[in-house]
Amino acid sequence: xxxxxxxxxxxxxxxxxLISGSLLAPYVVRVLTGAPTRLDRLLDPVEKRVYRLIGxxxxxxxxxxxxxxxxxxxxxAQMAIAFAILVGQGVLPLNPQGxxxxxxxxxxxxxxxxxTNTNLQHYAGEATLSYFSQMTAIQFLQFTSATTGVCxxxxxxxxxKPGSVHMGNFYVDFVRVLTRLLLPLCILAALVFVALGxxxxxxxxxxxxxxxxxxxxxxxxxxxxxxxxxxxxxxGGGYFGANSAYPFQxxxxxxxVLQIYLMLLxxxxxxxxxxxxxxxxxxxxxxxxxxYALLAIDMVIAFLGSIPVVGPGIETRFGGFFSTFxxxxxxxxxxxxxxxxxxxxxPLGILSAFMGMLIQATPGxxxxxxxxxxxxxxxxxxxxxxxxxxxxxxxxxxxNARDVKLVMVAFLVHPIAxxxxxxxxxxxxxxxxxxxxxxxxxxxxxxxxLYEFASSAANxxxxxFGAAANTPFxxxxxxxxxxxxxxxxIAILLALAGSMIGRKRVAEQSLRxxxxxxxxxxxxxxxxxxxxxxxxxxMLGPLLTYFQGMVNFFG
Amino acid sequence: xxxxxxxxKTYRPVIALSILSMLVCGLAYPLLITxxxxxxxxxxxxxxxxxxxxxxxxxxxxxxxxTLPIFFHGRNETNPFTAxxxxxxxxxxxxxxxxxxxRISNATGIPASSLDALVVAHExxxxxxxxxxxxxxxxxxxxxxxxxxxxxPGYA
Numbered sequence: 269x270x271x272x273x274x275x276x277x278x279x280x281x282x283x284x285x286l287i288s289g290s291l292l293a294p295y296v297v298r299v300l301t302g303a304p305t306r307l308d309r310l311l312d313p314v315e316k317r318v319y320r321l322i323g324x325x326x327x328x329x330x331x332x333x334x335x336x337x338x339x340x341x342x343x344x345a346q347m348a349i350a351f352a353i354l355v356g357q358g359v360l361p362l363n364p365q366g367x368x369x370x371x372x373x374x375x376x377x378x379x380x381x382x383x384t385n386t387n388l389q390h391y392a393g394e395a396t397l398s399y400f401s402q403m404t405a406i407q408f409l410q411f412t413s414a415t416t417g418v419c420x421x422x423x424x425x426x427x428x429k430p431g432s433v434h435m436g437n438f439y440v441d442f443v444r445v446l447t448r449l450l451l452p453l454c455i456l457a458a459l460v461f462v463a464l465g466x467x468x469x470x471x472x473x474x475x476x477x478x479x480x481x482x483x484x485x486x487x488x489x490x491x492x493x494x495x496x497x498x499x500x501x502x503x504g505g506g507y508f509g510a511n512s513a514y515p516f517q518x519x520x521x522x523x524x525v526l527q528i529y530l531m532l533l534x535x536x537x538x539x540x541x542x543x544x545x546x547x548x549x550x551x552x553x554x555x556x557x558x559x560y561a562l563l564a565i566d567m568v569i570a571f572l573g574s575i576p577v578v579g580p581g582i583e584t585r586f587g588g589f590f591s592t593f594x595x596x597x598x599x600x601x602x603x604x605x606x607x608x609x610x611x612x613x614x615p616l617g618i619l620s621a622f623m624g625m626l627i628q629a630t631p632g633x634x635x636x637x638x639x640x641x642x643x644x645x646x647x648x649x650x651x652x653x654x655x656x657x658x659x660x661x662x663x664x665x666x667x668n669a670r671d672v673k674l675v676m677v678a679f680l681v682h683p684i685a686x687x688x689x690x691x692x693x694x695x696x697x698x699x700x701x702x703x704x705x706x707x708x709x710x711x712x713x714x715x716x717x718l719y720e721f722a723s724s725a726a727n728x729x730x731x732x733f734g735a736a737a738n739t740p741f742x743x744x745x746x747x748x749x750x751x752x753x754x755x756x757x758i759a760i761l762l763a764l765a766g767s768m769i770g771r772k773r774v775a776e777q778s779l780r781x782x783x784x785x786x787x788x789x790x791x792x793x794x795x796x797x798x799x800x801x802x803x804x805x806x807m808l809g810p811l812l813t814y815f816q817g818m819v820n821f822f823g
Numbered sequence: 824x825x826x827x828x829x830x831x832k833t834y835r836p837v838i839a840l841s842i843l844s845m846l847v848c849g850l851a852y853p854l855l856i857t858x859x860x861x862x863x864x865x866x867x868x869x870x871x872x873x874x875x876x877x878x879x880x881x882x883x884x885x886x887x888x889x890t891l892p893i894f895f896h897g898r899n900e901t902n903p904f905t906a907x908x909x910x911x912x913x914x915x916x917x918x919x920x921x922x923x924x925x926r927i928s929n930a931t932g933i934p935a936s937s938l939d940a941l942v943v944a945h946e947x948x949x950x951x952x953x954x955x956x957x958x959x960x961x962x963x964x965x966x967x968x969x970x971x972x973x974x975x976p977g978y979a
Binding site: 578 | 836841843850853857861867881885887888890894913950965
């Protein structure tokens with residue numbers, strides 16, 4: 269349990285995210301709709317030149333297929349560039365530590381992981397990646413994956429918007445979101461992080477003689493610029509293997525709170541963007557109430573468990589409270605950064621982390637969180653329609669049989685992508701290749717494998733294994749799960765949105781989706797769907813660990 | 824010929840934008856931050872290096888690896904079962920610091936009550952003014968050297 273002051277800290281951080289999110293939303297809407305913004309004088313000429321340079325006509329509009337494949341192709345091309353950089357880093361510049369190129373299965377895993385906003389890491393950055401790779405492979409993909417998430421969400425909203433005739437232009441969305449939202453925010457945040465103590469240099473690791481005369485290497489690098497985008501972009505992949513537990517990535521309580529806040533900022537903003545872009549601000553309500561109510565439930569579950577004391581896997585400057593709080597938030601927005609060892613978190617905290625990754629909309633990752641919430645709304649509208657005997661409608665559009673099939677398939681991608689490879693990892697004995705795995709209690713080991721694939725499919729990226737999972741099986745399996753978990757639901761949900769275009773809308777809705785009653789039913793149906801799907805597996809993992817009386821996952 | 828041209832028209836934005844985005848996000852952005860940081864915050868940007876006797880002896884944020892009985896010890900050296908998540912945690916809890924006072928007092932002859940006061944004077948908290956108290960080991964040991972130079976010959 270937490271005390272009153274800690275509860276106050278939780279409420280204050282969530283409230284700050286909600287307030288600043290609602291204030292930032294109108295600006296993001298202007299960015300996405302092409303309305304004037306304050307940065308226009310500076311960026312309009314640049315933007316025009318960019319379109320000319322890349323040969324994209326900003327005036328053409330796209331259908332869902334065109335939009336989706338533009339996004340997919342751009343992401344794949346970006347993966348290819350980063351892959352070449354990672355494999356070839358040994359001969360590339362800015363490599364003062366002389367790190368060799370990555371093995372190709374690790375490089376593949378890494379670029380798929382980062383281009384999809386997942387940031388699962390089967391390597392420790394400080395011992396594996398050159399400065400050049402940390403910048404031109406890692407930070408590069410962290411920006412583009414976050415941008416892509418916002419873009420596909422914007423396209424989906426346009427499809428659902430009554431009276432809209434197209435999904436927008438992917439290249440225009442990409443350039444505008446990147447230059448008008450993410451880059452300015454990250455420049456600001458990165459400099460604040462440096463001021464607070466996060467290093468930013470390309471001068472090479474520093475060797476010193478300690479007070480007692482021993483030799484010590486300080487692993488400095490371009491860290492602050494990475495921390496800014498990894499949190500703002502809900503990426504989560506750290507500069508260091510220990511992620512934000514490493515002091516250079518997260519030196520003090522102030523940077524810790526700022527990172528928690530930045531993780532929440534954009535996913536929360538995009539909830540408000542939904543209502544504004546749809547043209548019905550009240551329709552933000554079910555998404556807002558739904559995601560934050562589920563987040564509150566996650567939080568209660570996590571804090572019902574014992575809060576770890578400063579000990580193995582917990583950093584002194586954060587303590588057990590901030591470590592548990594961070595774990596809930598990082599999975600709720602599918603960021604995946606950590607400020608403690610996951611093994612140190614109590615089983616209920618890990619159960620809560622699973623809830624975040626399985627629901628994916630509490631409020632979920634950048635852009636995709638809102639998309640998943642729309643998916644849940646369509647499912648709920650259908651179920652409520654069945655129960656009340658009314659035609660299911662959302663935003664005035666009748667929900668037909670094909671729509672329901674699409675959202676069900678989109679929903680089912682997640683359990684299939686998680687559970688099948690989890691079973692395969694055991695069936696093929698691939699788990700035995702992980703050092704120390706066989707000595708773990710069964711429930712602890714199972715939790716860790718299930719977490720690996722849940723985190724991959726949810727494009728979260730936190731994991732128990734880290735570099736220990738740098739085996740061909742886990743590199744390929746998680747890369748495949750990450751790819752499917754990212755692009756298949758996006759394609760299906762864009763197809764759904766595309767089919768909304770030109771559909772007849774009725775002015776008077778038989779079922780109101782903007783009231784408290786609907787939000788309540790929405791939360792209930794999300795919990796029911798997710799719990800029914802995953803309960804047997806959660807039972808064998810974190811819940812069994814909890815009932816066995818364990819307080820952490822060190823085994 | 825025309826199909827080739829139309830294919831180029833489709834793929835050109837993809838290829839050009841992926842290269843351009845790499846140059847902007849992967850090079851221009853981090854180098855801009857590096858340049859501004861080195862000019863505006865050189866101490867933090869280079870790892871918050873701490874000086875003793877005119878030379879850098881480590882970073883404020885990285886465990887300095889103290890092992891001699893005359894110093895406060897970090898948590899990463901003493902016992903592997905208490906190791907931090909990062910392995911370089913620079914801080915120890917207040918109670919950990921207080922528990923080391925008898926050893927330091929024995930080894931240096933500094934009265935325990937003085938050491939007690941020194942520790943309390945260097946407290947930090949996980950929630951600024953409240954929360955769990957902790958101390959930065961390097962900061963504390965440098966304060967110790969500065970306050971009792973005669974007990975630490977060869978260090979000051």
